[in-house]
Structures are given as structure tokens and as C-alpha cells.
Amino acid sequence: MGHLAVLATCSLNQWALDFEGNAERIIESIRIAKEAGASLRVGPELEITGYGCLDHFLEGDTYLHSWEILAKIIAHEDCQDILLDIGMPIGHKNIRYNCRVIAHNKRILLIRPKIYLANDGNYREMRYFTGWGRTKYVEEYYLPRIIMTITGQRKVPFGDAAISTLDTCIAPETCEEMFTPNSPHIGMSLDGIEIMTNSSGSHHELRKLQTRIELMTEATKKCGGIYLYANQQGCDGDRLYYDGSAMIGINGKIVAQGTQFSLQDVEVITATVDLEEVRSFRFAPSRGVQAVQNTPYQRIEVDISISAPSDRAEISLKPTPTIDIRYHSPEEEIALGPACWLWDYLRRCGGVSGYFLPLSGGIDSCATATIVHSMCRLVHEACENGEEQVIKDARRVCGEPEESTWVPRTPQELAGRIFHTCFMGTKNSSADTRARAKELADAIGAYHIDLDMDFLVKAVTDLFSLVTGKRPQFRVHGGTKTENLALQNIQARLRMVLAYLFAQLLPWCRGKQGGLLVLGSANVDECLRGYMTKYDCSSADINPIGGISKTDLKRFISYATAKFNLPILHSFLTAIPTAELEPITSTYVQSDEADMGFTYDELSTFGQLRKNHKLGPWSAFNRLLHEWGDRMSPRAIATKTRNFFYYYAINRHKMTVLTPAYHAEQYSPDDNRFDLRPFLYPPFSWPFRKIEETVAAINAREKMD
Structure with a gap:
């Protein structure tokens, strides 16, 4: 029998600046951990404030309220007799830090500031915080008076140190530090620290969990040890969804794993680990050579034991066995991540009673509707499982009185109350798209309306003709490119006006309170290419597919056809993608890929080269010569490259009004903070000239051969 310890970590659905709600969820997680017999509870990064406060981290109020909430937590009767690892921002010597506070029985043992900050992609921590930078260095921190009155302490250690208990040693690292080449856990393990914690605010991205x-x-x-990973879970007020997956591992094996997508506000996982397993794992001579050369951490001593007393351990405890790690397929991630994000957004948006979606009969709006159906399925399942918070939120969103006992009997019943769809047809719409939209709405239970808006389009064009004396024509009727584009755009923009009108008034028409949030349905590839009308029906309140590629959306629809028993989805997969903004003739049907000059797979490739691989036009062209050279000529590759960057540049301004979208792809063009590039570009004349010279040289060599 070794030294057995029950340890707990958690995923919390925190909300930025919801200090009271965040405190309740933290306390509840501690309560659950204690009931499971845990001696250590680890929480997510910045859990007191929520991770996504953004520039609110520059405000003194945020730091004051954090201390006030910490005081409430450490003084709470349910938060005693357990070692606590809590995340919050702290100001020290007029510098802002992202910190862990280690506390036990109304005493703060250590404040550990984050050493390496996340500052790429979606993260701008250096805008708000300063990295500690001084590893294994500790100084004194003078506590605010509100804490002094509780702990009786005037000052506590502040810096990179470890907690030494009677039976083991514990040290924290925070999120980004795990991703760095020389992570703190390496030095920790060499210094004999046996339990390492990681508190994160890590967001969902397709296929990212494997890396984590x-x-x-x-x-x-390699190093041995026990590792506890905690994470935020849910939408805390922005485009990101934090995907939980709290875990506990020992010596390279996972013994406990939480859910990646969940509607629960508090999820605590525990495991019983044997400290002796770590010690025997580390008894290797080569490790010993490196360990004796390692500089030590300062240890903060505390007279508590992490492991259970031997008499209790012999009776009731045994080590938690290794488990198989659970991964979702990308199709499942699309079904679950945006659905959970949509539910969080809906339940936290005051005065809102549901969603409105312009349902065109195309695959993008179909995917959006299917994600809402997935959300309804998750909510229905949670209600059936008796999850009180979900039931309470569902009743409130549906306008039920507090004393109501209503719960949705099916996902369709819920959708009928909170999801509204509308087919906005014109004479350019086909009967097939109209029928597909209605059949899908019926299958998922949405409240669906069908309308024709030709008279509205005619009224606007008639007004233009009255004022100017000119009447624009479609290209198939002899009009110019400019006329053709203007006539398409007016249809798209009028749909946006109608969407917001119906979103505001449909609940009123049905005798309900509140308005509806308008959902957009432009995918990441169309945004990247700019194949969308500015301020059209893709301009909405939020967009669950705006960060997902067309390729992944098709796979998701194929998956959902069988998983959700929606055979109508198959017809969306086989239909040619079309905007249906131009007249259909016997010889012409508008096609998205023909209009764009790219397949969606090609757009995905350019998106990855531009963002993930950080390639400009010249380097992208050279890379594609190798990747596409066996099926495409240098001239064709050059044309594709020039056209992509040309259209990307002239349409970049559209990203300044892009609907806030669920983040899912690394090459998202969202210019709000993920993709910080200009929206007014000069011509790419220099790289384009180099591309042309290269094509000419290749062609000349081929003629000589």
C-alpha cells in the first residue's frame, strides 16, 4: 500500500464579469470535490473574473472585485479543510499579473503569477498582463485589508514557488506554459515536485484537443509525476467556446477525463493516485544526474497531508485505473461545440426568446439550422437527466412562469418555441430550394414561414429608376457586370432588413415576449474570398458556422443525416451550391464555385497557406507549384494565386462588419482580433511580377526540353 490521495480538478462555465455567478460555481466545485474526499481542488485560469474580460482587465474595478470574491470564497464554510488553487488577476507593485492563489483554511499560502503569456491567435494577454519572467524567484506581497481581516496575514509569498506538505510537494503552471518548449513542469519534476497543476482558458478549435x-x-x-488540468468550459461572452476536458494524469497515463462539450455549469472530476508510483517511476540514474544540476524551487511549508491516512486508505481507497482517452471526430465537434455556444449565448442574452434564421435551402443555412437542432437535442437530453440549471434556463427562455413544471418532451417541441426560420424567395429562387427549406424546418420542428419578396425588390428598383431615369438589367438580359451585381446585392440586403423585422415581431405575433437573435450562415471560406454581400442576410447577431470550412460543413451534414435521423439533409449535400440571385434560364444556373473561380477545397488551401503557414502571394505560389503541379499547370496555379489574393484584398473591408462567429478554424479571417491585417490593401504588384517571371521561365524551360 502506497500513499493514496484523492485529487480534484474541474471545468467551470464562467461568464466574464459575472462575479457573483462565478463565485457560486467555484464554491459548488469545491463542495463537490470535498464530497468526493479530495484534498486538493484545482480551478480554471482567471476563474473569478472569467477569462474573456478583454480590456476590462485594464480596469481597477476588476481587480478590486476579484479580491472581494476571493474573500467570500476562502471564508465560506464549504471551502475549508481542502487545498485550493484559484485563478484571478492581481496587481502587484503597479503591475498587472494573471495569477494562481493557493489557499488553505482561510490562509493564503502562495500567489503564483503566470510566467509565459499567451499572445497569438485569439490571445492578447500581453495587452493586459505582464509575465513574471523570473523563474524560481519569490518576493513578498502585501495583502489588501479585506483579506487581512480574514487570514490574519499581512504579507504572503509572491512568485514561482512550490507548496511543501507533510507528504508531497505541489506546484502550479498556467495554460500557455505547458505549450512552451522549456515548460516549468520540467524543472518542477527535476526538483522533486510530485503534483503539478495546470489551470487553463483554452478554447475549442477543430482537432485541437489531440495536441493538448x-x-x-x-x-x-518522461519526467514522471501527477498532472491536474483544469479548463474553462462554455461561452464566457465572446466568439470563443472553452471546451473543458479537465484531466488527471500520472506518469504519462490518463486516469480521469471530463467532457469536452457540456451544458453543465460545474463539472468536477476526481482520481485516486498513489504518490509512490511517482517516486518509483523517477528512480532512474540519468534523471538523477539532471536533477542534481537543477536549481531548486523555494518551498512554502504547510502542515497538512495530501494523501489519506493509512487506515482510511486501506479500507476505502484504491488507485484509479488508466482510461482510454475520448476524442470526438471533427463532425461531432461541429455538432456539439457551436451548439453549446449557442445555448450559452441564448440563455445569457436578456430579453431574448430564441433564434431567427433565413433558411435558403442551401447547405450553409442548412448546417446552421442543424446545429440549432443539435442544441435542442442537448437541452432536451439535459432536461430528461434532471439538470436543474438547464431546466430553469429552458423555462425562462421559453417564457414559462417560475412556478411552471414544463420541460420539452422532444427537441422538436423546444425548437417550435425558440427557433424561427424563413425562406425569402424571389423569382430567381427554385422550387427545389424552397421545398428543401420547408422540409428541413418541419423535420427539426422550427416555426417556419415562407414568403416572396419580388414586390419589395421591384419597389426599390422602381425607386431607383424614378430618380435616375435608368433601369438596371441582369447580365442574362443584356446588362453589364455592374448592373448584374447591384441587382443581386439588393435582394441580399433586403433579406437582412426582413430578417430583423421578423426577428423583432414574430414573437409578438405568436403572443410571446422578447425578440429573436438573427443567425448568420456565411462559412469561413466565403468570408475569406469575400464572396458575400456586405450587410446582406449574412450580417446577423451571431454566426455559428463563420469559422468552419465548407469542406467540414459537408462532412458534418453527412454525419448528421444518420446521427440525427434527418434524411432530408442528403438532398442538401447533392445540390449545387448557388446564391440564386440571378435569373435561371435554360442554359444558365448560377453556381457559387463558378462565380468565385475556386472550389471550396482550393479556398481552404489558400486560407491555410495565408494564415497557418504565414505565406504571402509569392511563397504561396511556390508551395502550390509542388502541391498542385501534378494536376495543374504553372499558369493555372499563378492565375489562382493572383485571383485569390486580389479578391482577398479588395474584399477585406467586409471583415470589418463580419458577424461575430464561433471560432473553429485556424485560418479564420475574422479581423476583430484573430486575424489582425489591414482592410485597405495596395496591389500585390511586386510578388505578382515575380510569379509572372517564374511562370515565363518554367514555360521557356519546357519549350527547350
């Missing part, structure tokens, strides 16, 4: 788990298991696969 590989890094976590690798942290102890």
Missing part, C-alpha cells in the same frame, strides 16, 4: 492531451501526457511521460 499529447502535451499533457508528455509532461509526465
Whole structure:
């Protein structure tokens, strides 16, 4: 029998600046951990404030309220007799830090500031915080009076240190630090620290969880040790969805894993681990050579034990066995991540009673509607499982009185009350798209309306003709490119006006309170290419597919056809993608890919080269010569490259009004903070000239051969 300890970590659905709600969820997680017999509870990064406060981290109020909430937590009767690892921002010597506070029985043992800050992609931590930068360095922090009155302490250690208990040693690292080449856990393990914690605010991105788990298991696969990973879970007020997956590992093996997508506000996982397993794992001579050369951490001593007393351990405890890690397929991630994000957004948006979606009969709006159906399925399942918070939120969103006992009997019943769809047809719409939209709405239970807006389009064009004396014509009727584009855009923009009108008044028509949030349905590839009308029906309140590629959306629809038993989805997959903004003739049907000059797969490739691989036009062209050279001529590759960057540049301004979208792809063009590039570009004349010279040289060599 070794030294057995029950440890707890958690995923919390925190909300930026919801200090009271965040405190309740933290206390509840501590309560659950204690009931499971845990001696250590680890929470997510910045859990007191929520991670996504953005520039509110520059405000003194945020730091004051954080201390006030911490005081409430550490003084709470349910938060005693357990070692607590809590995340919050702290100001020290007029510098802002992202910190962990280690506390036990109304005493603060250590404040550990984050050493390495996340500052790429969606993260701008250096805008708000300063990295500690001084590893294994500790100084004194003078506590605010509100804390002094509770702890009786005037000052506490502040810096990179470890907690030494009677039976083991514990030290924290925070989120980004696990991703760095020389992670703190390396030095920690060499210094004999046996339990390492990681508190994160890590967002969901398709196929990202594998990377995170590989890094976590690798942290102890070579070094040995126990690793506790905590994470935020849910939408805390922005485009990101934090995808939980709290985990506990030992010596490179996972023994506990939480859910990646969940409607629960508090999820706590526990595991019983044997400290002796760590010690025997580390008894390797080569490790010993490096360990004796390692500079030590300052240890903060505390007279408590993490492991259970031997008599209790012999009776009731045994080590938690290794588990198989659970991964969702990308199709499942699309079904679950945006659905959970939509539910959080809806339940936290005051005065809102549901969603409105312009349902065109195309695959993008179909995917959006299917994600809402997935949301309804998750909510219905949670209600059936008796999850009180979900039931309470569902009743409130549906306008039920507080004393109501109503719960949705099916996902369709819920959708009928909160999801509204509308087919906005014109004479350019086909009967097929109209029928597909209605059949899908019926299958998922949405409240659907069908309208024709030709008279509205005619009224606007008649007004233009009255004022100017000119009447624009479509290209198929002899009009110019300019006329043709203007006539398409007016249809799209009028749909946006109608969407917001119906979103505001449909609940009123049905005798309900509140308005509806308008959903957009432009995918990441169309945004990247700019194949969308500015201020059209893709301009909405939020967009669940705006960060997802067309390729992944098609796979998702194929998956959902069988998973959700929606055979109507198959017809969306086989239909040619079309905007249906031009007249259909016997010889012409508008096609998205023909209009764009790219397939959606090609757009995905350019998006990845531009953002993920950080390639400009010249480097992208050279890379594609190798990747596409076996099926496309240098001239064709050059044309594709020039056209992509040309259209990307002239349409970049559209990203300044892009609907806030669920973040899912690394090459998202969202210019709000993920893709910080200009929206007014000069011509790419220099790289384009180099591309042309290269094509000419290749052609000349081929003629000589």
C-alpha cells in the first residue's frame, strides 16, 4: 500500500464579469470535490473574473472585485479543510499579473503569477498582463485589508514557488506554459515536485484537443509525476467556446477525463493516485544526474497531508485505473461545440426568446439550422437527466412562469418555441430550394414561414429608376457586370432588413415576449474570398458556422443525416451550391464555385497557406507549384494565386462588419482580433511580377526540353 490521495480538478462555465455567478460555481466545485474526499481542488485560469474580460482587465474595478470574491470564497464554510488553487488577476507593485492563489483554511499560502503569456491567435494577454519572467524567484506581497481581516496575514509569498506538505510537494503552471518548449513542469519534476497543476482558458478549435492531451501526457511521460488540468468550459461572452476536458494524469497515463462539450455549469472530476508510483517511476540514474544540476524551487511549508491516512486508505481507497482517452471526430465537434455556444449565448442574452434564421435551402443555412437542432437535442437530453440549471434556463427562455413544471418532451417541441426560420424567395429562387427549406424546418420542428419578396425588390428598383431615369438589367438580359451585381446585392440586403423585422415581431405575433437573435450562415471560406454581400442576410447577431470550412460543413451534414435521423439533409449535400440571385434560364444556373473561380477545397488551401503557414502571394505560389503541379499547370496555379489574393484584398473591408462567429478554424479571417491585417490593401504588384517571371521561365524551360 502506497500513499493514496484523492485529487480534484474541474471545468467551470464562467461568464466574464459575472462575479457573483462565478463565485457560486467555484464554491459548488469545491463542495463537490470535498464530497468526493479530495484534498486538493484545482480551478480554471482567471476563474473569478472569467477569462474573456478583454480590456476590462485594464480596469481597477476588476481587480478590486476579484479580491472581494476571493474573500467570500476562502471564508465560506464549504471551502475549508481542502487545498485550493484559484485563478484571478492581481496587481502587484503597479503591475498587472494573471495569477494562481493557493489557499488553505482561510490562509493564503502562495500567489503564483503566470510566467509565459499567451499572445497569438485569439490571445492578447500581453495587452493586459505582464509575465513574471523570473523563474524560481519569490518576493513578498502585501495583502489588501479585506483579506487581512480574514487570514490574519499581512504579507504572503509572491512568485514561482512550490507548496511543501507533510507528504508531497505541489506546484502550479498556467495554460500557455505547458505549450512552451522549456515548460516549468520540467524543472518542477527535476526538483522533486510530485503534483503539478495546470489551470487553463483554452478554447475549442477543430482537432485541437489531440495536441493538448499529447502535451499533457508528455509532461509526465518522461519526467514522471501527477498532472491536474483544469479548463474553462462554455461561452464566457465572446466568439470563443472553452471546451473543458479537465484531466488527471500520472506518469504519462490518463486516469480521469471530463467532457469536452457540456451544458453543465460545474463539472468536477476526481482520481485516486498513489504518490509512490511517482517516486518509483523517477528512480532512474540519468534523471538523477539532471536533477542534481537543477536549481531548486523555494518551498512554502504547510502542515497538512495530501494523501489519506493509512487506515482510511486501506479500507476505502484504491488507485484509479488508466482510461482510454475520448476524442470526438471533427463532425461531432461541429455538432456539439457551436451548439453549446449557442445555448450559452441564448440563455445569457436578456430579453431574448430564441433564434431567427433565413433558411435558403442551401447547405450553409442548412448546417446552421442543424446545429440549432443539435442544441435542442442537448437541452432536451439535459432536461430528461434532471439538470436543474438547464431546466430553469429552458423555462425562462421559453417564457414559462417560475412556478411552471414544463420541460420539452422532444427537441422538436423546444425548437417550435425558440427557433424561427424563413425562406425569402424571389423569382430567381427554385422550387427545389424552397421545398428543401420547408422540409428541413418541419423535420427539426422550427416555426417556419415562407414568403416572396419580388414586390419589395421591384419597389426599390422602381425607386431607383424614378430618380435616375435608368433601369438596371441582369447580365442574362443584356446588362453589364455592374448592373448584374447591384441587382443581386439588393435582394441580399433586403433579406437582412426582413430578417430583423421578423426577428423583432414574430414573437409578438405568436403572443410571446422578447425578440429573436438573427443567425448568420456565411462559412469561413466565403468570408475569406469575400464572396458575400456586405450587410446582406449574412450580417446577423451571431454566426455559428463563420469559422468552419465548407469542406467540414459537408462532412458534418453527412454525419448528421444518420446521427440525427434527418434524411432530408442528403438532398442538401447533392445540390449545387448557388446564391440564386440571378435569373435561371435554360442554359444558365448560377453556381457559387463558378462565380468565385475556386472550389471550396482550393479556398481552404489558400486560407491555410495565408494564415497557418504565414505565406504571402509569392511563397504561396511556390508551395502550390509542388502541391498542385501534378494536376495543374504553372499558369493555372499563378492565375489562382493572383485571383485569390486580389479578391482577398479588395474584399477585406467586409471583415470589418463580419458577424461575430464561433471560432473553429485556424485560418479564420475574422479581423476583430484573430486575424489582425489591414482592410485597405495596395496591389500585390511586386510578388505578382515575380510569379509572372517564374511562370515565363518554367514555360521557356519546357519549350527547350
